[in-house]
Ligand SMILES: *[C@@H]1O[C@H](CO)[C@@H](O)[C@H](O)[C@H]1NC(C)=O
Ligand SMILES: *[C@@H]1O[C@H](CO)[C@@H](O)[C@H](O)[C@H]1NC(C)=O
Ligand SMILES: *[C@@H]1O[C@H](CO)[C@@H](O)[C@H](O)[C@H]1NC(C)=O
């Protein structure tokens with residue numbers, strides 16, 4: 468009887484504490500210290516692989532890259548001047564491209580299917596790039612958005628809906644803080660950012676509108692030319708984390724006004740960030756299939772596109788070092804994703820379908836790269852009872868001993884209970900220890916058609932330290 472009473476009291480106190488803790492500690496302050504203390508929602512680290520989409524008015528000229536307007540008018544680069552002279556009437560302005568951004572072939576459900584089949588777990592769409600054109604019908608940019616001109620359609624909303632129809636995918640919004648040619652921004656710049664007309668009247672209202680309308684899982688900002696106090700980034704993030712409809716699930720990056728690699732959510736540092744070693748703070752490698760452009764361009768040659776082997780290798784290295792891969796494609800102005808991008812995404816999907824257990828929800832292991840077979844990267848799956856280690860070989864084995872292919876790994880410490888398999892192949896592999904640390908594995912005798920996949924091969928090691 469007495470015991471039950473104590474238990475009841477304890478339960479009461481615990482319940483009371485749980486109710487009060489969020490009231491006392493649960494609100495984020497508009498300071499980096501407070502913003503940075505928020506734990507990253509776990510879904511993001513588990514996802515590992517996302518698709519980046521650069522789509523906008525720049526997809527109409529689809530020439531050279533998505534910086535078309537700036538390179539042509541701002542930097543007066545000759546090849547853009549020549550391109551315009553050759554193809555357009557004198558006096559044709561960049562704004563005149565917008566009515567041709569029709570998106571008439573855009574089927575967001577087809578896109579969602581393609582991304583899902585690629586094995587991606589999230590999608591990040593440019594809702595507004597530096598040109599300032601909004602892919603949604605915003606209240607804060609008159610006649611320079613997809614509702615008023617061009618597609619006359621809510622591209623962001625339509626894609627968000629289709630992405631969300633897939634249980635596997637989450638939806639993120641890329642947003643450029645600044646705009647090259649916004650007079651309010653340029654006036655603030657002249658005042659060394661001590662006036663704040665542009666963030667108060669344009670960028671912050673737009674960011675909030677995006678969050679309220681589309682409830683993104685990721686707010687991926689860029690174009691943060693100006694200090695974070697000008698963008699009111701900490702105030703925005705405190706609102707996002709405390710009071711917005713996405714406060715529990717949303718993930719943000721680190722481009723909030725001179726804060727790359729230092730503040731915000733996960734780190735992107737610079738584009739194509741590949742540190743090559745374990746980074747403790749969660750990070751993302753954003754890179755693009757077309758090596759020279761994020762937006763679609765018609766002047767790309769076959770060799771300008773990353774091949775599938777290289778993409779899969781970058782995914783493996785990135786995940787092994789604690790990162791996520793955000794792989795970019797550029798759709799055409801009419802809303803198609805060209806077969807070259809489809810081909811690369813489909814190869815990622817085929818590989819992940821077999822080897823996904825080494826990627827999704829994995830954790831970096833104590834070693835990233837093996838010290839005997841160098842082009843081999845490690846990941847691991849950890850549960851309460853055991854750790855499974857994955858050694859991902861980027862080169863097909865070529866070393867032989869007694870007429871058999873072998874793989875020597877220097878890092879794993881074996882025990883008699885150690886089991887080794889090649890993922891996608893049903894039998895246990897034979898192995899022997901090398902000294903105190905290391906394992907020599909006999910590769911199965913496979914003919915060309917029996918090899919489970921192309922590009923990279925995964926050894927699953929159970930019972931190693
Ligand atoms: C939405 O998802 C369901 C379940 O996966 C699928 O059957 C349906 O075709 C999808 N809707 C569209 C319009 O593709
Ligand atoms: C794939 O791309 C990588 C990196 O660009 C290159 O080193 C490699 O030779 C290419 N492989 C093939 C088969 O073209
Ligand atoms: C590889 O690293 C392990 C420690 O993790 C060490 O014991 C072993 O000697 C190293 N092997 C080589 C070949 O450097």
Ligand SMILES: *[C@@H]1O[C@H](CO)[C@@H](O)[C@H](O)[C@H]1NC(C)=O
Pocket residue numbers: 884885886929930
């Ligand atoms: C290795 O496989 C054997 C036979 O299937 C099993 O009994 C043993 O538990 C496995 N060892 C580990 C470490 O999983």
